[in-house]
Amino acid sequence: MAELGALLGSRTRALAVRRWLFDGGPVPESLPVRLPGVSAASWSVLREKAPLPAWSLADERRAPDGTTKLALTLGTATVETVLIPGKGRSTVCVSSQAGCTQRCGFCATATLGFTRALTAGEIVLQYAIARAAAPPDAPARNVVFMGMGEPMDNLDAVLAAVRILTEEGLPGLAASHVTVSTSGVLPGMKRFLKESAAHLALSLNATTDAQREALMPQNRSWPIARLLGALREDHERGSGRRYFIEYVLWDGVNDSDADADRLVGLLRDLPAHVNLIPHNPYDASPLRPPPDARVLAFQDRVHRGGVRCLVRWPRGQEIAAACGQLARRHEAAS
Numbered sequence: 001m002a003e004l005g006a007l008l009g010s011r012t013r014a015l016a017v018r019r020w021l022f023d024g025g026p027v028p029e030s031l032p033v034r035l036p037g038v039s040a041a042s043w044s045v046l047r048e049k050a051p052l053p054a055w056s057l058a059d060e061r062r063a064p065d066g067t068t069k070l071a072l073t074l075g076t077a078t079v080e081t082v083l084i085p086g087k088g089r090s091t092v093c094v095s096s097q098a099g100c101t102q103r104c105g106f107c108a109t110a111t112l113g114f115t116r117a118l119t120a121g122e123i124v125l126q127y128a129i130a131r132a133a134a135p136p137d138a139p140a141r142n143v144v145f146m147g148m149g150e151p152m153d154n155l156d157a158v159l160a161a162v163r164i165l166t167e168e169g170l171p172g173l174a175a176s177h178v179t180v181s182t183s184g185v186l187p188g189m190k191r192f193l194k195e196s197a198a199h200l201a202l203s204l205n206a207t208t209d210a211q212r213e214a215l216m217p218q219n220r221s222w223p224i225a226r227l228l229g230a231l232r233e234d235h236e237r238g239s240g241r242r243y244f245i246e247y248v249l250w251d252g253v254n255d256s257d258a259d260a261d262r263l264v265g266l267l268r269d270l271p272a273h274v275n276l277i278p279h280n281p282y283d284a285s286p287l288r289p290p291p292d293a294r295v296l297a298f299q300d301r302v303h304r305g306g307v308r309c310l311v312r313w314p315r316g317q318e319i320a321a322a323c324g325q326l327a328r329r330h331e332a333a334s
């Protein structure tokens with residue numbers, strides 16, 4: 001906001017630009033010639049020094065439940081952004097990288113390789129574009145960094161984007177309405193916990209290191225105890241934060257009673273909230289979700305162990321917008 005104000009020569013003009021971008025109609029592919037409320041001279045400085053990142057809509061798919069997946073071309077990269085309507089409020093799931101350098105064995109994005117990291121402007125732009133597709137009775141007030149890419153591998157840009165989304169002026173999201181997810185890249189995670197007030201979601205997915213290494217090779221560098229130790233340190237510093245623990249469930253892999261009991265043991269002393277996500281199958285993956293009854297039994301066991309636990313039933317599966325499916329359909333079509 002301060003930078004924008006300095007560029008435009010006044011805070012009022014900066015607020016007008018934010019209103020246009022985050023509260024107006026659909027975002028154009030480039031800045032208009034004039035903007036009401038901003039002098040022609042200031043606006044032309046902005047157009048020259050801070051143009052919109054080059055973007056175009058490559059594809060848009062809407063599922064029957066309203067979940068909308070946008071494939072956005074950002075210069076040489078294509079990323080996916082998902083709008084998920086909810087009761088009274090929608091969530092935008094943004095990508096932080098085009099592709100990913102991590103190699104999680106269950107993830108469609110991992111099969112694409114890596115093109116490049118996104119800039120903070122490109123991350124914020126995804127929110128601005130997607131929020132225009134939100135239903136009027138459910139404005140986009142939540143952002144989750146759970147699209148393509150590992151946010152901790154592009155942390156400078158992610159922290160800057162979170163700051164833009166949560167600082168003064170529109171969109172003015174509450175930090176508690178922004179969640180950044182990580183597959184467990186410990187150095188970035190520690191820095192994020194120190195520098196940001198946004199929520200953190202740790203994609204845990206296993207309760208032993210052997211199990212987790214088979215699914216997520218990064219666990220060899222940053223095993224479970226060290227990851228949870230970082231959350232514990234943050235908690236002991238008095239951050240007041242709640243930690244979202246993402247746990248994708250696979251049939252016969254990590255869905256036993258023993259897994260549920262170990263999960264409780266790992267999280268008991270943390271203000272943790274487990275999100276159980278039955279795997280979203282895709283053709284190239286041999287992994288399958290457990291039957292619904294097993295998912296519910298797992299949830300019940302964790303809950304009775306004293307850890308908050310919800311099932312996130314997949315949304316937008318028809319358009320491959322569900323967790324772990326991003327980029328698949330688009331790739332297949334290209």
Ligand code: SF4
Nearest residue numbers: 100104107110149183
């Ligand atoms: S799950 Fe996340 S970190 Fe892992 S490969 Fe997929 S996008 Fe990358």
